[in-house]
Amino acid sequence: MTLQAPPTLTNSDGKTRRIGVEIEFAGLPPRDTAELVRELFGGELNVVSPHRLLVEATRWGEFGIELDTQYAHPDKTLLEEHHENDSEWARQQHQRRIEFHQKTRELIGDMVTGLVPTEIVCPPVPWDELEELDKLFDALRDKGAKGTDASLLYGFGLHLNPEVERLDVNYLLAMIQAYLLLASWLRTEIKVDITREVLPHANPFPKEYALKVLDSGYQPDLDTFIDDYLHYNPTRNRELDLLPLFAHLRPDHPHELLHSQLTKPRPTFHYRLPNAQLSQPGWGSVVEWNRWVEVEKLAANSDALRTRCDEYIAEHNQPWWRRCKTTLLGLFKSS
Numbered sequence: 001m002t003l004q005a006p007p008t009l010t011n012s013d014g015k016t017r018r019i020g021v022e023i024e025f026a027g028l029p030p031r032d033t034a035e036l037v038r039e040l041f042g043g044e045l046n047v048v049s050p051h052r053l054l055v056e057a058t059r060w061g062e063f064g065i066e067l068d069t070q071y072a073h074p075d076k077t078l079l080e081e082h083h084e085n086d087s088e089w090a091r092q093q094h095q096r097r098i099e100f101h102q103k104t105r106e107l108i109g110d111m112v113t114g115l116v117p118t119e120i121v122c123p124p125v126p127w128d129e130l131e132e133l134d135k136l137f138d139a140l141r142d143k144g145a146k147g148t149d150a151s152l153l154y155g156f157g158l159h160l161n162p163e164v165e166r167l168d169v170n171y172l173l174a175m176i177q178a179y180l181l182l183a184s185w186l187r188t189e190i191k192v193d194i195t196r197e198v199l200p201h202a203n204p205f206p207k208e209y210a211l212k213v214l215d216s217g218y219q220p221d222l223d224t225f226i227d228d229y230l231h232y233n234p235t236r237n238r239e240l241d242l243l244p245l246f247a248h249l250r251p252d253h254p255h256e257l258l259h260s261q262l263t264k265p266r267p268t269f270h271y272r273l274p275n276a277q278l279s280q281p282g283w284g285s286v287v288e289w290n291r292w293v294e295v296e297k298l299a300a301n302s303d304a305l306r307t308r309c310d311e312y313i314a315e316h317n318q319p320w321w322r323r324c325k326t327t328l329l330g331l332f333k334s335s
Contacts, residue, residue: 020161061123
């Protein structure tokens with residue numbers, strides 16, 4: 001598949017925009033996965049713990065590979081406790097607790113391997129090098145990695161973290177408007193797996209929020225835009241998660257979600273919708289990036305965006321019986 005260019009190729013500093021990619025799968029444990037990443041992209045292997053590894057100093061930076069459950073990994077807080085001023089006996093007791101904790105977490109990881117996914121968190125990659133990154137998806141497929149459709153239990157996803165073009169509210173508003181208008185199309189194109197539909201990780205936006213931000217009278221400043229999003233979406237589990245971006249923009253904002261350990265501040269959108277379709281030859285980050293680019297194209301076309309916003313508002317302000325009639329007519333015409 002041909003890689004599609006976004007409307008704006010660079011960020012506000014004039015550098016090529018980068019994309020972070022995260023992929024979940026089964027069938028290949030973290031150690032084997034890390035070795036595969038090193039074979040493809042070079043770098044140095046760093047075993048943080050038995051089920052969490054890093055491949056450092058690759059051409060793009062650091063790859064993180066781990067079992068996607070906190071219970072398979074040692075508790076960082078416990079490991080970083082300071083006991084220099086304790087007695088020798090107390091320090092020995094603490095060291096025994098750490099050793100027992102590490103061994104317990106390793107055993108838990110061994111037990112759940114195959115039940116919880118392995119996750120790869122890729123370093124930010126220039127958008128025009130995503131085809132090179134897709135060698136990883138081909139290699140995972142060849143090694144027997146299993147994606148979303150391999151089991152009803154596999155609610156695995158692929159996440160894209162596209163770097164924003166700018167940080168001003170007009171751009172961010174246009175992007176969320178374009179996404180809301182194309183969300184249904186994206187779900188149809190992706191054919192979101194039923195398991196992922198049931199799980200909460202990539203829930204759609206509430207209609208009340210869509211009606212608010214698509215209205216022509218909605219012209220917020222940045223702080224109002226952030227506060228409105230948090231009011232209508234007090235969760236990490238949105239198909240397009242803006243919390244990492246807001247945590248980057250407003251590090252002192254009081255909302256607890258922006259200070260969660262799971263919210264990593266960064267100047268990106270966190271797009272959580274795609275399945276991990278490793279069973280499909282040719283599927284990879286390029287396929288999902290090309291779909292995402294349609295959102296960026298619509299956001300960049302102010303006239304088309306405004307027209308479609310107005311159409312959405314007009315349609316959803318109709319009485320319910322008229323909307324039902326329109327839907328039924330559309331079904332008859334398509335049959």
